[in-house]
Amino acid sequence: xxxxxxxxxxxxxxxxxxxxxxxxxxxxxxxxxxxxxxxxxxxxxxxxxxxxxxxxxxxxxxxxxxxxxxxxxxxxxxxxxxxxxxxxxxxxxxxxxxxxxxxxxxxxxxxxxxxxxxxxxxxxxxxxxxxxxxxxxxxxxxxxxxxxxxxxxxxxxxxxxxxxxxxxxxxxxxxxxxxxxxxxxxxxxxxxxxxxxxxxxxxxxxxxxxxxxxxxxxxxxxxxxxxxxxxxxxxxxxxxxxxxxxxxxxxxxxxxxxxxxxxxxxxxxxxxxxxxxxxxxxxxxxxxxxxxxxxxxxxxxxxxxxxxxxxxxxxxxxxxxxxxxxxxxxxxxxxxxxxxxxxxxxxxxxxxxxxxxxxxxxxxxxxxxxxxxxxxxxxxxxxxxxxxxxxxxxxxxxxxxxxxxxxxxxxxxxxxxxxxxxxxxxxxxxxxx
Amino acid sequence: xxxxxxxxxxxxxxxxxxxxxxxxxxxxxxxxxxxxxxxxxxxxxxxxxxxxxxxxxxxxxxxxxxxxxxxxxxxxxxxxxxxxxxxxxxxxxxxxxxxxxxxxxxxxxxxxxxxxxxxxxxxxxxxxxxxxxxxxxxxxxxxxxxxxxxxxxxxxxxxxxxxxxxxxxxxxxxxxxxxxxxxxxxxxxxxxxxxxxxxxxxxxxxxxxxxxxxxxxxxxxxxxxxxxxxxxxxxxxxxxxxxxxxxxxxxxxxxxxxxxxxxxxxxxxxxxxxxxxxxxxxxxxxxxxxxxxxxxxxxxxxxxxxxxxxxxxxxxxxxxxxxxxxxxxxxxxxxxxxxxxxxxxxxxxxxxxxxxxx
Numbered sequence: 001x002x003x004x005x006x007x008x009x010x011x012x013x014x015x016x017x018x019x020x021x022x023x024x025x026x027x028x029x030x031x032x033x034x035x036x037x038x039x040x041x042x043x044x045x046x047x048x049x050x051x052x053x054x055x056x057x058x059x060x061x062x063x064x065x066x067x068x069x070x071x072x073x074x075x076x077x078x079x080x081x082x083x084x085x086x087x088x089x090x091x092x093x094x095x096x097x098x099x100x101x102x103x104x105x106x107x108x109x110x111x112x113x114x115x116x117x118x119x120x121x122x123x124x125x126x127x128x129x130x131x132x133x134x135x136x137x138x139x140x141x142x143x144x145x146x147x148x149x150x151x152x153x154x155x156x157x158x159x160x161x162x163x164x165x166x167x168x169x170x171x172x173x174x175x176x177x178x179x180x181x182x183x184x185x186x187x188x189x190x191x192x193x194x195x196x197x198x199x200x201x202x203x204x205x206x207x208x209x210x211x212x213x214x215x216x217x218x219x220x221x222x223x224x225x226x227x228x229x230x231x232x233x234x235x236x237x238x239x240x241x242x243x244x245x246x247x248x249x250x251x252x253x254x255x256x257x258x259x260x261x262x263x264x265x266x267x268x269x270x271x272x273x274x275x276x277x278x279x280x281x282x283x284x285x286x287x288x289x290x291x292x293x294x295x296x297x298x299x300x301x302x303x304x305x306x307x308x309x310x311x312x313x314x315x316x317x318x319x320x321x322x323x324x325x326x327x328x329x330x331x332x333x334x335x336x337x338x339x340x341x342x343x344x345x346x347x348x349x350x351x352x353x354x355x356x357x358x359x360x361x362x363x364x365x366x367x368x369x370x371x372x373x374x375x376x377x378x379x380x381x382x383x384x385x386x387x388x389x390x391x392x393x394x395x396x397x398x399x400x401x402x403x404x405x406x407x408x409x410x411x412x413x414x415x416x417x418x419x420x421x422x423x424x425x426x427x428x429x430x431x432x433x
Numbered sequence: 434x435x436x437x438x439x440x441x442x443x444x445x446x447x448x449x450x451x452x453x454x455x456x457x458x459x460x461x462x463x464x465x466x467x468x469x470x471x472x473x474x475x476x477x478x479x480x481x482x483x484x485x486x487x488x489x490x491x492x493x494x495x496x497x498x499x500x501x502x503x504x505x506x507x508x509x510x511x512x513x514x515x516x517x518x519x520x521x522x523x524x525x526x527x528x529x530x531x532x533x534x535x536x537x538x539x540x541x542x543x544x545x546x547x548x549x550x551x552x553x554x555x556x557x558x559x560x561x562x563x564x565x566x567x568x569x570x571x572x573x574x575x576x577x578x579x580x581x582x583x584x585x586x587x588x589x590x591x592x593x594x595x596x597x598x599x600x601x602x603x604x605x606x607x608x609x610x611x612x613x614x615x616x617x618x619x620x621x622x623x624x625x626x627x628x629x630x631x632x633x634x635x636x637x638x639x640x641x642x643x644x645x646x647x648x649x650x651x652x653x654x655x656x657x658x659x660x661x662x663x664x665x666x667x668x669x670x671x672x673x674x675x676x677x678x679x680x681x682x683x684x685x686x687x688x689x690x691x692x693x694x695x696x697x698x699x700x701x702x703x704x705x706x707x708x709x710x711x712x713x714x715x716x717x718x719x720x721x722x723x724x725x726x727x728x729x730x731x732x733x734x735x736x737x738x739x740x741x742x743x744x745x746x747x748x749x750x751x752x753x754x755x756x757x758x759x760x761x762x763x764x765x766x767x768x769x770x771x772x773x774x775x776x777x778x779x780x781x782x783x784x785x786x787x788x789x790x791x
Contacts, residue, residue, distance in 0.1 A: 169452065240787070257787060324451050333447035351451065359447060362458040363556070367665075368722025369455060371773075377780065379773055381722070400777050403784050408450050415455045419448055 018179055018284055018297035022312055023099060023106075027073050027303030028340045030086045030094045031056050034133050035140040037067040041095055043078045051075045051104040052279045054129070055095050066128035066145035068343070073281040073301040075101040087306070087325040087339045088332050094340065097303070110276045115190050123194035123274060124148050130273035131280040133343045136162065136263045138326045139406070141344035144266060148195045151260045156251050158259040159197040160243070161188050161267055163204040164226075165346075166234030167327030172286045172346040173264040174205065174228075175297050180268055181211055187267030190274045192219050195260055198251035203239050222247050231329070232375055232407040236261055265346060280343055287313050289350030291320040300341050306348055307337035321353035329408050362416040370410035370420055376403045380410040380420045387423045401427035454662075458717075461663040462514035465712065468654040469521045475637075475647050481529060484643045488524030490533040491565075494540030495520025501541075502548045515717075519544075522562045522712055525644040526705065526752065527569055531576045536569070543568050558763050560716045563755045570749045578641055581746040582699065587688040593699035593745075597630030605633045634702050642748060644708040648701075655711045668720060668731040669710040675735025676706065684744045699745035706738070709751040714758075721765040723773075729765055734758045 031039040039056035049055060049072040058067035076099040084094035115123070128145035135141050151157050161184070163177040177184060192200050199220045204210070206225040213221060224246045226233050236257055243255045265284065272278050281302055288295035293314035300309060306323055310316060323334040326346050334348075341348075370380040378400050382390070386398055401424050410420040456464075476484050499516035523540055543565040551557035570577055581601055586592045596602055609629050616626040635649045658664040677697055684695040701707055714720075714734060721730050737757050742750025 237787075322447055322451065328452040329450045331449060331451070333449075333451065335446075356447070357451060357453050358457050358459060360457070360459055365458060365717035366720075366722060367717070368720075368727075371722055372724060376784075377776065379777070382770075394774070396778055396781060397774060399785075400781055403781070412450050412452070413454045415458050415461065417453075417457055422448065 018175070018299055021298040021300045021304065021309060023074060024301060024304045024308050026079065026096060026098050027301055028082065028084050028094045028096050028305065028338075029055065029070060029073065029303040030084055030092055030340060030342055031070065032086065032090065032092045033070055033131070033343045034058075034068055034142055037143070038092065039070050041081055041093065043072075043095060045078055045080050047078045048101070049076060049078060049097060050101075051106065052281055054279075055097075064149070066124060066143055066149060068127075068131040068133050068143040068145070068280070069129055071131055071279040071281050071302075072097055073303050074099040075103055085334075085336055085339060087334045087342060087345050089335055094303075105278050105281070110278075112275055113277055115193070115274050118193075118274070120152075120194050120196060123190060126274055127194065127270065130278070131343070132266065132269050132273050133280070134262050134266045135344050135346065136166075136261045136266065138166075138344055138346060139330065139332075144191070144262070144270065147260055148191065151195050151258070154258065156254045156256075157195055157197050158251060158255050159188060159192045159195065159200045160239060160255070160259055160261045161200065161202045162234055162239065162261065162263050163202055163208070164228045164234060164264075165327070166232070166263075167330045168228065168231050168233075169329055169349075170286065170327035170331070170347045172284060172297070175286065176264045176268055176284055177204070177208070179297075180264075183271040184264050184267040185211070186275060187270035187272075188262075189217065189219075190270050191260070191262065191267065197260075201243055201247070201252060201255070203234075203242070220251070222252055232405065232409070235405040235407060237376070237405055283341060283343065283345060285309070285341060285345055286347040288347070289320065289324075290352050290355065291316050291318045291350035293317055302343060303340045305338050305340055306334060309341070309348060310337070310350060316350070318352045320350040321356045322351040324349040324351055329412060330406075357417075359417050361418055364418060365416055367415060369413040369415070373409045373413050375407060375409065376405060378403060378424070380404075380424055383427055384418060384420045384423045387427050398427065399431060402431050404428050456661060456663045459514065462518055464658065464661070464663055465518045466514055466521070468657060469518065469525070469712070471650055471654070472525065472643065472647050473521070475650060476643055479637070481643065484524075484529035484641075486533045487527050487529055487531055487536050488521060488643070490537040491524035491527065491540045492517060492520035494537040495523065495544055498541050498544035498548065501545060519562050522644075523565050525708070526562065526566050526642060526713075528576045528578065528641045528748070529643065530641055531569060531573055535573060539569050539572065540565055557718060559759045560713060560719050560755050562713060562716065563752045563759070566749065566752045567756060570752070577748040579748070580743070581703075582744060584688050587684060587695075587744055588690040590691075590694050592696045593634065593703075594628055594630065596699070597628075597634065602630060602634050603639055604630045605636065608633045631698060634698065638703060640703070642705065644712075645703060645705045648707055651707045651711060655707070658711065664711065664715065665727070667724065667727045668715045668734070671728050671731025672710050672714060672734040672738070673701070673706070675732045676700065676738045677735075679735065679739035680744050683739065688744075695744060701745075703745040704742050704747045705751050706742075709755065713751075713755055719755075719759050719762055721762055721769055723769050726765045726769045730758060730762060733761055 037058035039058045041056050043049060043055045051074055053072045054069045055072045056070035060067060074097060076097045079096040079098045082094055082096050083091060085091050124145045132144045133141045134144040134147055165173045188200050197219050202223045203226055204223060205228045210223045224243055226242045232238055240255050243252055269280055282299050284297055285300045286297050287309050292310055325331050325334050325348060364381055374380060383401055404424045406421060406425050408421045414420055495516050527536060544561060547557055547561050582592055589595060611632045612627060612629050620626050637646050640646050659666045680697055680700040681695040682692045686692040721727055738754040741754045
């Protein structure tokens with residue numbers, strides 16, 4: 001396997017340009033790419049598929065639902081429908097495609113569509129058909145079309161675009177924002193049109209310069225700066241707080257939790273899907289870690305294995321002891337090098353054994369660190385004890401789990417290495433149910 | 434990528450986060466054990482075999498209690514290292530003249546009893562090591578050295594210097610040259626000087642209680658523990674400051690001396706104040722949880738230390754100080770919980786509305 005020169009030559013420094021990853025000969029496309037929807041395959045073993053052809057559609061209870069469809073990332077033929085463990089550790093069916101034949105989009109000239117004349121319903125339908133998934137919450141990716149449908153019924157609709165990563169150990173959205181700001185901006189305008197937004201707010205790093213808006217747009221647009229070095233800075237609550245503080249005018253003052261919150265990666269995909277008409281068949285993924293000689297942003301075909309990406313970055317100098325997907329704080333650990341890249345993967349980090357933290361659990365030592373660090377002023381230790389058979393019987397107290405933003409700071413400081421955040425999330429889910 | 438490392442990936446389950454802002458209990462216990470091992474090594478160097486014997490017995494007592502308890506509580510997350518640390522601390526706080534066999538049995542039964550009563554580890558609101566030593570004191574009070582300082586001595590300007598001169602704290606050969614070097618360099622800038630003997634006191638007080646001896650090593654240990662974040666400095670800092678202020682100002686006032694001339698070195702170096710403030714005072718589960726609670730706890734400890742241990746040379750003063758503070762700690766924690774609930778309720782409805790949760 002050759003090494004991509006641009007990535008390798010930089011010797012682990014932050015490089016300016018993203019590069020296309022090599023095309024894998026075989027891709028494994030999981031049939032679960034968003035939370036709550038399992039897709040059923042439209043293809044069977046031996047079928048020939050085109051690049052960008054719909055290969056799986058989600059099961060829906062209602063015909064009005066618009067979950068994201070899944071497309072073939074490469075042209076070729078279906079080798080098999082296999083069982084595969086996704087990057088989030090969940091097992092499910094996947095379509096294995098062996099690449100062959102000519103490409104529909106790769107190497108072809110992009111024909112820009114005038115999206116400004118498209119009606120809202122058409123844009124929403126196209127977002128669903130082209131498989132755009134909102135990865136604002138990487139742990140819970142959801143179809144953007146469905147989210148727009150939900151928000152559309154609101155009186156005041158704001159589109160909030162986060163231009164940085166919620167997990168400070170990940171740089172994908174920040175890099176995309178610096179590389180493709182025009183595309184992200186266009187994606188935001190398309191989304192705003194689809195949802196009939198009352199306004200667009202771009203939340204950006206306080207150190208980044210505010211881009212100039214040359215022409216008058218149909219919706220009011222504001223840029224709000226936030227200090228992204230202070231964690232958590234990328235969650236809905238923190239964003240609402242800074243928007244209310246920074247912009248004292250309607251409709252921005254009415255920002256609410258049920259407005260549409262999106263990230264830079266999603267907006268880039270919206271632009272690509274609607275303006276260029278290309279379905280989601282690839283993703284920008286940031287590859288890094290001490291195990292590989294180079295780090296960089298690669299445009300990766302969905303279904304490419306993590307192993308294949310590592311080989312392109314120069315192979316393993318040190319065998320990885322853990323593969324971390326989507327950041328050290330809020331990500332997950334992939335259990336195999338054969339885990340495929342999905343629509344919700346933003347970064348891959350290869351950790352050597354020396355960097356893998358000790359996670360042996362002890363009983364709670366009642367140090368109070370989780371209480372003192374919680375940005376929502378919750379008592380994670382009490383909630384954890386309750387979930388583990390504790391005696392707390394005050395319903396209101398337990399109801400406070402609903403306020404948890406799942407930032408994971410309680411886990412981050414816990415000397416006993418207890419899964420506090422996961423337990424509080426479980427309680428939260430129970431409360432919502 | 435070899436098949437072997439692949440297998441490792443499959444077998445090892447990790448949950449987020451994959452980086453931490455604090456040291457794990459396992460790492461902290463290991464570090465504590467290593468730092469205590471340095472003191473044990475010093476005891477070996479100074480041929481304090483009886484002290485080593487006592488420490489060995491308390492260590493075995495603690496580990497046996499842990500092993501016995503494990504038979505009944507199989508689901509517990511125990512750490513042998515934590516038990517070992519507790520055992521060493523007990524041994525170091527006991528006089529070397531204490532009968533070793535008694536140490537083993539007292540440690541074993543006290544720890545078993547406390548584990549049975551509270552469930553072990555951080556569930557006990559009382560400090561297990563302190564309770565064990567208190568039991569030892571009740572059973573073998575004679576083995577513990579009595580107070581050396583008297584009211585008359587405390588009326589003097591430097592009681593510790595008087596004790597050095599009378600040979601209570603022996604002076605090492607290396608003391609005068611180091612003292613001279615310090616007086617000619619560092620202290621000269623500060624326009625102060627120290628007499629011979631203080632360096633010896635800092636290095637080794639020759640107390641029969643090993644924890645009271647190597648104050649300099651204990652101080653170095655504290656730097657390691659605080660700088661690495663394994664221990665919080667908040668409670669020890671509040672404790673030492675409060676105790677120091679009371680010794681300096683209130684001590685001489687009560688004893689008929691001149692306020693502001695209390696002997697801090699005597700108070701800090703001869704009662705195990707430094708050792709207890711680092712290794713004992715904030716044992717798992719015995720302290721309040723909030724910053725305010727911890728500050729209050731530290732201050733209360735300081736006041737109690739002054740009332741119980743006085744101005745120095747008390748053999749179990751610090752132990753009873755910690756036990757008294759342990760009794761107050763649950764009260765602080767109840768207040769903390771009440772305040773916390775009150776604040777939580779007031780923001781709950783408003784925040785749930787903001788979150789769009791009805």
